[in-house]
Amino acid sequence: MENSINERRVISVIVLNESSVLARITALFAGRGYNIESLTVAPIPESDMSHITIATNGSAKVMEQITKQLHKLIPVYKVIEHEEMVEKEMVLAKFPITEHLSDVGALCAAYNGGIVNVGKEMIIAMVADEPNRIKHFIEAAQRYNPSEIVRGGVVAIER
Amino acid sequence: MQMSGAQMVCEAIIAEGVTTVFGYPGGAIMHVYDEIYKQNGFEHILNRHEQASVHAADGYARATGDVGVAMVTSGPGFTNAVTGLATAYMDSIPLVVISGQVPSQLIGTDGFQEIDAVGISRPCTKHNFLVRSLEELPRLMKEAFYIARSGRPGPVLIDVPKDITVDIGEFIYPDSVDIPTYKPTYKGNKRQIEKAVEAMKDAKKPLLYIGGGVVLSNASDLVRELAQKTQIPAVETLMARGVLGAKNPLLLGMLGMHGNYASNMAMSETDLVISLGARFDDRVTGKLSEFAKYADIIHVDIDAANIGKLVDVDYPIVGDITEVVEAMLPQLDGIDTDRFEAWRNILNRYDELHPQSFVDSDDVIKPQWAIERIGELVGENAIITSDVGQHQMWAAQHYPFDRPRQWINSGGLGTMGFGFPAALGAKKAFPEKTVINVTGDGSILMNMQELVTAAEYKIPVINLILNNHFLGMVRQWQTFFYEKRYSETDLSFQPNWKALAEACGGIGYDVTTKEEFDAAIKDAIEQDKVCFMNVAVNRFEDVLPMVPSGGALFNMMLPQKVEGK
Ligand SMILES: Cc1ncc(C[n+]2csc(CCOP(=O)(O)OP(=O)(O)O)c2C)c(N)n1
Ligand SMILES: [Mg+2]
Numbered sequence: 001m002e003n004s005i006n007e008r009r010v011i012s013v014i015v016l017n018e019s020s021v022l023a024r025i026t027a028l029f030a031g032r033g034y035n036i037e038s039l040t041v042a043p044i045p046e047s048d049m050s051h052i053t054i055a056t057n058g059s060a061k062v063m064e065q066i067t068k069q070l071h072k073l074i075p076v077y078k079v080i081e082h083e084e085m086v087e088k089e090m091v092l093a094k095f096p097i098t099e100h101l102s103d104v105g106a107l108c109a110a111y112n113g114g115i116v117n118v119g120k121e122m123i124i125a126m127v128a129d130e131p132n133r134i135k136h137f138i139e140a141a142q143r144y145n146p147s148e149i150v151r152g153g154v155v156a157i158e159r
Numbered sequence: 160m161q162m163s164g165a166q167m168v169c170e171a172i173i174a175e176g177v178t179t180v181f182g183y184p185g186g187a188i189m190h191v192y193d194e195i196y197k198q199n200g201f202e203h204i205l206n207r208h209e210q211a212s213v214h215a216a217d218g219y220a221r222a223t224g225d226v227g228v229a230m231v232t233s234g235p236g237f238t239n240a241v242t243g244l245a246t247a248y249m250d251s252i253p254l255v256v257i258s259g260q261v262p263s264q265l266i267g268t269d270g271f272q273e274i275d276a277v278g279i280s281r282p283c284t285k286h287n288f289l290v291r292s293l294e295e296l297p298r299l300m301k302e303a304f305y306i307a308r309s310g311r312p313g314p315v316l317i318d319v320p321k322d323i324t325v326d327i328g329e330f331i332y333p334d335s336v337d338i339p340t341y342k343p344t345y346k347g348n349k350r351q352i353e354k355a356v357e358a359m360k361d362a363k364k365p366l367l368y369i370g371g372g373v374v375l376s377n378a379s380d381l382v383r384e385l386a387q388k389t390q391i392p393a394v395e396t397l398m399a400r401g402v403l404g405a406k407n408p409l410l411l412g413m414l415g416m417h418g419n420y421a422s423n424m425a426m427s428e429t430d431l432v433i434s435l436g437a438r439f440d441d442r443v444t445g446k447l448s449e450f451a452k453y454a455d456i457i458h459v460d461i462d463a464a465n466i467g468k469l470v471d472v473d474y475p476i477v478g479d480i481t482e483v484v485e486a487m488l489p490q491l492d493g494i495d496t497d498r499f500e501a502w503r504n505i506l507n508r509y510d511e512l513h514p515q516s517f518v519d520s521d522d523v524i525k526p527q528w529a530i531e532r533i534g535e536l537v538g539e540n541a542i543i544t545s546d547v548g549q550h551q552m553w554a555a556q557h558y559p560f561d562r563p564r565q566w567i568n569s570g571g572l573g574t575m576g577f578g579f580p581a582a583l584g585a586k587k588a589f590p591e592k593t594v595i596n597v598t599g600d601g602s603i604l605m606n607m608q609e610l611v612t613a614a615e616y617k618i619p620v621i622n623l624i625l626n627n628h629f630l631g632m633v634r635q636w637q638t639f640f641y642e643k644r645y646s647e648t649d650l651s652f653q654p655n656w657k658a659l660a661e662a663c664g665g666i667g668y669d670v671t672t673k674e675e676f677d678a679a680i681k682d683a684i685e686q687d688k689v690c691f692m693n694v695a696v697n698r699f700e701d702v703l704p705m706v707p708s709g710g711a712l713f714n715m716m717l718p719q720k721v722e723g724k
Contacts, residue, residue, distance in 0.1 A: 020277060031282050045220050063459070063465070068464035072285045074306060077340040 006057050008037070010082045010156045011067065013052040015093045016075040017043060025052065025072050034058060034066050038089075038153035048078060055131070084159040090152035091137065092129040098146040099119055107144075113136040123146065164189035164293050165324040168257060171300035173200035174332050177228050179587050180204070185232025186272060187259030190324035204587070204616055208610035209236050209581035213243020214255060215604070216402060218584025221254050221567045227252070228305050229583065232259045235295030236273030237318075238279070238503070245283035246316040249571025250398065254314035255308040259607050260289065276318045285313025288474040293326040295328070298333055305336040310343030311462040312375055343461065347478030347486060355457045355474040356432075356490045362431035362455075363412060364502040365391045368414075371398025371570065372436015372460060373530055375597060376480040379563040382435060383407070385484050390496035392506055394422040396437050398570045401560035411506055412515060415443040416706050417552045420513035420715060422505050423706065426451055427713040428505075432457045436480050438470040449711035459593060460614040507572055513704070516721045524676060525623045526696040527549060530557040531597060532673075533623065537681050541593040542585045544568065546578035546602030551630040552702040554597040576605030581621040583613055593684055600626045600650050603691070607659070613689035621683045622691050627698050628653065635701050639716075656693035665689040 015021045022041060025141045029036050037055040044051050056066065063081065095104055096109070101115070104125060108114045113127025127137055131154050138149060162170070168191050172180060181204045184192040195203050206212040209231045216227030221411045227247075232242045237258045247254045262268040277287045286306050288299045296319070303315040346444045351372050359365055359616040379402045386393050386409045393403055401408040414422035426432070437443070444450040447469060457474040465495050466475045476483055518529040533541070542570050543558055545551040545569040550570055560566050567585055569577040576717040582596040597602075603624055613620060627634075630648040657667025666688050676694060683690045704715040 017213075019291070023278070024281060027281050065464065065468060065606065072462070072464055074341045 004077055006059060007099065008055065008057045009063050009153060010053065010055050010085060010087060012080040012082065013054065013076060014044070014051050014078040015052060016051050016077065017048050018037050018075050020037050021050070021075045022052070024075070027071065030067060030068055032065070034062065038149060038152040040152075040155055055154050062068070063113045074152045080158060084156055085156045086159055087130055087154055087156040088128050089124065089131045089134045091134055093125050093141055093146045094122050094148040095125065095144050096145050097123055107137070107140055161327055162328050162330050163190065163194070163325060163327050164296055164319065165194040165201050167296050167330050168300065169194045169198050169200065170323065170330060171297060171332060172228060173198070175226065177201055177226070179391045180228045180230055181206055181215040181231030181584065183209050183232065183236060185236045185259065185264060185402050187233035187321045188230060188236070189258070190321065191259070191319070196293045200370050203312040203650035204583070204612065206580060206612050209239035209574065210242050210607035211606050211609050211612070213240045213254065214246065214254070214580035215584040216254055217243060217252050218246045218544060218567055218581030220584070220590050221581070222564055222585035222588045224564065225253075226304055227254045228257070228285045228645060229254065230257045232272070232426040233276070234274050235263055237274060237276045241279060241283065243278055244316065246285045246403070246569050246572045246577055247450065248285065250371065250569065252314065253313050254305045254429035255307050256314060256528040257315050258316060260318045260320040261322040263324070266320065271299060271369045272707055277317065284316050287318065289318045290320065290323055292329045293323050296323060297659065301333045302338060306341065318514055327651065336573065342635055344463070344477050345461070345479040345482050347476040349486070351474060351476045352483060352486050353490065355476060356487055357627045358431055358455060358457060358474060359389065359391070359433065359491070360494055363498070364429045365431040365499065366425050367391050367393035368426070368434040368437050369393055369399045369402050369676055370435065370437025372398045373399055373402050373480050374563040376461070378437060378484055381481060381484040381488070384488060385491075388488065388491055389494050390499055390503070392425060392499070392503055394418070396440070396443055397555050397568070399437070400566040404561050405559035406561070411510065413555055414712070416445070416557065417702050417704065418557070418712070419515040420717065421510035421512070423704070424509045425506050425713040427711070429454045432456045435484070438458060438465045443576050444469065445706045445710055445712040448715070479568040482531060485669060492495035493561055499679055500507060505719050507617045513717055516718055518681055518719055520651070520697065523697045524671070524673060524694055526553050526627070526669050526700055527557050528673070529623070529625060529676065529694055529696065530554050530597065532676060533669055533680065534559045536677070537593045537595070537684070538653050540567070541595055542567065544578045544582040544585060544594065544596045546596070547573045547633065548599045548602060549627070549700070550597050550625040553625070575602040575700055578611045579603060579606045579620070583609060586618050587622050595621045596621050597623050597625065599631060600624055600628060600653065601630045610660060610691075619687045621680075624691060624693050625696050626654065626693050627696050627700065629698060632702070638699075639703070639707070656691045660689070664693065668692045670694045
C-alpha cells in the first residue's frame with residue numbers, strides 16, 4: 001500500500017450530545033485497533049452538539065478508515081481531518097514553593113503561561129501551547145522539581 | 160391517546176406494518192407481553208431460545224426485505240440474542256430487537272438480570288438505544304425502524320427499562336424521522352458515474368463483481384439489465400447467489416475460497432472490476448496483493464467506509480446500487496458488446512476445462528448430488544436456507560438459484576445454528592413456498608429446540624441434514640492442513656434423528672439411497688409438517704475448488720475430472 005508510514009493526525013468530531021456518544025467513539029477506536037493519543041471533549045456553546053478533538057496516528061489508509069468509520073456512527077455530525085490548523089494543549093504543573101518563583105514564572109511565560117495559584121507549600125502554573133512545545137516545557141520544568149503535571153489533551157481549530 | 164409504554168411498543172410495531180414478531184418473555188419485558196396478549200395487530204411466535212428468535216426475525220427480513228422484529232427480556236434473554244444481532248450486523252440485515260431492561264432506578268446497581276445491553280451490543284448493531292423516558296419512546300421506536308432499513312441496513316437494539324413500560328403518557332407516533340447527523344447517500348456522484356461508464360466502454364476484459372448489496376437494494380432486475388445490455392460476464396459472491404439467475408449465460412458462478420475455476424480466473428485476469436455492493440471480504444479475495452492484479456476497480460457501495468478499505472479503488476461511487484445502475488444504464492446505449500467477445504470466449508473455455516463438477520457414486524449419496532436433486536425437484540419454487548459448513552458451500556455451488564432472496568445464509572459471521580430458525584422466519588413470510596434448510600449434523604443441533612416451535616405453530620420447514628458424521632468443514636481443513644489429526648470433529652456418536660424429530664412433534668426420515676431421497680422429499684412436501692431428513696452422505700467428501708486461506712485466487716485445489724464431461 002502506498003503511504004504506509006504512520007503520521008500523527010488531529011481530527012475534530014462534531015457529535016450530538018447523547019449520553020453514550022463518547023463510549024461509541026472510544027469503542028470504535030478500541031474495537032478496530034486505532035490509536036488514541038489524546039482526546040478532549042466539550043459542549044459547543046448554544047447548540048445540542050459537542051466538539052471532540054482526537055489526536056491519533058496511523059497510515060493514510062488507516063486515517064481514511066477512521067474518518068469514514070466515525071462518520072458512520074449515527075450521532076456523528078461531522079468529521080474534520082485537520083490539515084491547516086491551530087493546535088493548542090494546556091498543562092497544569094505544581095511546584096514546591098521553595099523553588100525560585102521568578103525562574104518558574106519566566107519559564108511559564110516563555111510558553112504562553114504563568115503562575116495561576118500560590119498556596120502555602122505549592123505553586124500552580126498553567127501553560128497553553130503547541131503540543132511539541134508543551135513537551136519541551138515539561139522537560140524544562142523538571143529542573144524545578146514539579147510534584148505533579150496534568151496535561152489537558154489537544155484542541156485544534158482549522159485555519 | 161393515553162397509554163402505557165408497553166402499549167406504545169406494540170402500537171409502534173403495528174404502525175410499522177409488522178405482522179409477525181419472534182420472541183421470548185421474562186421479568187423485565189412482562190408488561191409488553193401483557194399488551195401482546197391483549198392486542199391482535201400482530202402475531203407473536205414463541206421460539207424456544209432467544210437466539211432463534213433473532214435468527215427467525217432475520218430470516219423473515221432476508222426473505223421479504225422488510226424489517227424483522229424480535230423481542231427478548233433483560234440479562235440472559237438479551238445475551239442469548241447477541242449472536243443473532245451479530246449475524247444480522249455482519250450481513251447488513253434490517254432488524255429491530257426490543258429488549259427489556261431492569262427499572263431505570265436499578266440501572267447500574269447490578270440488579271437481578273441487569274446487563275449493559277447497549278454496551279455489549281454496540282459493536283454488533285448499526286445503532287442502539289437505551290430508552291431514558293416515556294416521552295422519547297415513540298420517537299426512538301420510529302428512529303429504530305428508520306435506521307434499520309435506511310442506508311446500509313442493519314440491526315437496531317432498543318433497550319426499554321421496565322418502569323418505562325408501566326408509565327402512562329400520550330402516544331403520538333411520528334410520521335417522519337429527522338436525525339440531523341444521519342443522512343445516507345443514495346445518489347451516486349454524477350461525474351464519477353460518467354467516468355465509470357467510460358471505463359466500462361474502454362475495457363477489454365471487464366467483470367461484474369456482484370455482492371449482497373444488490374440483494375439488499377432490490378436491484379437484481381437492474382443488474383440483470385446491466386449485464387444483458389453490456390454483455391459483460393459476471394461473478395457472484397456467496398451473498399449474491401440468485402441475483403443473475405443460474406440460467407444466465409453471462410454468469411460464471413461464485414468466486415472466492417470455494418468459487419469455481421472460471422470465476423476465480425476471471426477475477427485474476429480482468430482489466431476492470433465493476434463491484435456492485437460487494438465488500439472484498441477475505442474469503443472472496445484470497446491474497447489481496449494478487450487479487451484483480453491487472454484491473455482498475457469501480458466500486459459502488461452505499462457505505463463509504465467499504466470503499467478503499469481493502470483495495471485501492473479507481474472509481475469510487477458512494478450510493479445505492481439501484482440509483483447508480485439506473486443512472487448508468489442510459490449512458491451505456493450503443494456500447495460495443497462484441498468488444499468483450501474474445502474475453503467471454505476465454506472464460507467459457509475455462510469453464511469447460513474445469514466445470515463445477517463432482518464424481519457421483521452409486522453406492523453412497525454424494526452431498527452435491529443431493530443439492531442438485533432438490534434443485535431439480537423443487538427448484539425455483541423453494542427458499543433455501545443453510546447453516547454453516549461444507550453443506551452451505553455445496554448448496555451455494557450447486558443449487559440453481561433463480562432469484563434474489565431465494566438463498567438465505569449467514570455469510571459474514573458464519574453462524575452455525577442460523578439455518579433452522581431463519582427457515583421458520585422465511586416460511587412465515589412465504590407460507591406457500593417450500594422452505595428447505597440445508598444443514599449438517601453439527602449445525603442442526605445448535606438450534607434443534609426449534610422443532611418444538613415449528614411443530615406448535617405448524618411451520619413446516621424441511622431440515623435436510625447432509626450427514627457426514629463430522630464437523631465436516633473443520634475436518635476438511637484438518638485433512639489438508641493438520642495432517643489428518645481429526646481433533647474433536649468426529650461426530651460418530653449421533654442422536655436418533657427420526658426419534659428426535661418425532662419426540663418434538665415433527666417427522667423424521669432416514670435416507671441412504673437416491674430412491675429414498677426422492678421419496679422423502681416428496682413425502683415431506685405433502686405432509687406439511689416440520690421434519691428432519693437425515694441423509695447419509697459420503698463422509699470424506701471435500702468442498703472443491705478450494706483456495707487455501709491466504710493464497711492467491713488462481714491457486715485452486717481442483718476437483719477430480721469427471722469422464723465424459
Ligand atoms: C457457532 C459456530 N461454532 C463453530 C463454528 C466453526 N465451524 C465452521 S463449519 C463447522 C462444522 C460444521 O459441521 P456441520 O454442521 O456438520 O457441517 P458440515 O461441514 O459437516 O457440512 C464448524 C465447527 C461456526 N462456524 N459457528
Ligand atoms: Mg457434518
